[in-house]
Amino acid sequence: ILNVEQSPQSLHVQEGDSTNFTCSFPSSNFYALHWYRWETAKSPEALFVMTLNGDEKKKGRISATLNTKEGYSYLYIKGSQPEDSATYLCAFTGGAGSYQLTFGKGTKLSVIP
Amino acid sequence: DTGVSQNPRHKITKRGQNVTFRCDPISEHNRLYWYRQTLGQGPEFLTYFQNEAQLEKSRLLSDRFSAERPKGSFSTLEIQRTEQGDSAMYLCASRGALLHEAFFGQGTRLTVV
Numbered sequence: 720i721l722n723v724e725q726s727p728q729s730l731h732v733q734e735g736d737s738t739n740f741t742c743s744f745p746s747s748n749f750y751a752l753h754w755y756r757w758e759t760a761k762s763p764e765a766l767f768v769m770t771l772n773g774d775e776k777k778k779g780r781i782s783a784t785l786n787t788k789e790g791y792s793y794l795y796i797k798g799s800q801p802e803d804s805a806t807y808l809c810a811f812t813g814g815a816g817s818y819q820l821t822f823g824k825g826t827k828l829s830v831i832p
Numbered sequence: 833d834t835g836v837s838q839n840p841r842h843k844i845t846k847r848g849q850n851v852t853f854r855c856d857p858i859s860e861h862n863r864l865y866w867y868r869q870t871l872g873q874g875p876e877f878l879t880y881f882q883n884e885a886q887l888e889k890s891r892l893l894s895d896r897f898s899a900e901r902p903k904g905s906f907s908t909l910e911i912q913r914t915e916q917g918d919s920a921m922y923l924c925a926s927r928g929a930l931l932h933e934a935f936f937g938q939g940t941r942l943t944v945v
Contacts, residue, residue, distance in 0.1 A: 723874070751932045761938060762836065763875075763923070768932040808874055812932070817888040819865060820925075820934060822874030 721745050723811050725823035732799050733831050739795045740826040742809030746790035750814035754783055754794055757825070758805045766794075766807075799830045838924050838937035845914055845944055852910045853940045857926030864907050865934065866899055867923040868892065875923055881907060914944045 724743045732738050744752060751770045755763040767776040772787040780797045796803055806827045810820035837856040845851050857864050862883050867875035878897070880888040883904040893899075896914075901907040911918055921941050925934040 725874075753933070755936075763936040765933050765935065770932065810874075817865070817877075817880035817882075818863075818927075819877040819880055819888070820867075820875070821877070822867075824872065824874045 721811060721813065721821045723809060723821050723823040725807075725809050725826050727826060728824065729827040729829070731829045731831060734799060734801060736799050736830075737795065737797045738799055738828070739793050740807055740809075740828075742792045742794070742823055744790050744792070744809070744811040744821075745813070746788060748813045749787045749790075749811075750818065751812040752785055752787075752792050753810040753812065753820060754792070755808040755810065756805045757808055763808060796828075799828070801830045801832050804828055804830045836924055836926050836935050836937035838922075838940050840940055841938060842941050843943070845942070847916060847944055848913055850910065850912045851914060851942065852908055853922055853924075853942075855907045855909070855924030855926075855937060857906070857924070858928075858935055859905070861926035861928045861931075861935070862904065863927040863929065864901055865925045865927070866907070866909050867925065869921040869923060869939075870919075875921075878909075878922075911942075914942075916944045918942060919944045 754766040757763040769785040774785040806825040810822045864881040866878040869875040881901040921939045923939045925936045927934040
């Protein structure tokens with residue numbers, strides 16, 4: 720059984736604050752680590768896919784890092800805006816078979832104007 | 833092609849009825865996945881198709897569930913004799929053969945009353 724853990728479960732921040740979330744995943748048989756943003760009534764939107772230890776990716780005010788040896792990834796949001804309010808999902812792909820995604824439970828972010 | 837499309841968006845059914853959902857993936861994607869998300873959980877893998885072949889099924893997929901992808905394009909997920917525990921968001925995702933990233937539809941929310 721693969722366990723992907725995310726923390727915190729939920730988070731309320733003021734507009735303009737920076738914040739970060741954690742995802743931990745199995746460090747063995749690693750293939751890829753995914754971050755998705757899921758807004759209510761929309762499709763989960765892919766933010767990043769990372770495959771190499773030490774990867775760092777950035778998209779606007781959002782960035783992510785990856786440590787495959789210890790099995791964790793961080794997602795950072797700089798200067799949070801109300802439109803950043805969403806559930807952020809982390810998913811692990813192992814290196815065999817269907818390459819299915821194993822998701823964590825997500826971090827629900829609310830940005831207060 | 834505007835992405836992964838799922839129909840219907842919402843379905844309310846009485847316990848014991850059969851329901852069928854449809855997923856139209858991104859046209860050039862040969863890999864198709866079904867996931868289910870219940871309250872407070874991340875999406876959980878149900879089944880995987882590569883072209884028209886169903887190559888993997890989760891233990892979550894009881895014998896009341898059946899999925900098809902007859903021509904390697906759209907897919908259907910049928911639930912027979914629905915139970916209240918089947919109430920969930922059913923998500924479809926597709927991925928190209930050489931891509932790490934999976935693209936999701938908006939999901940079908942099933943409510944069994």
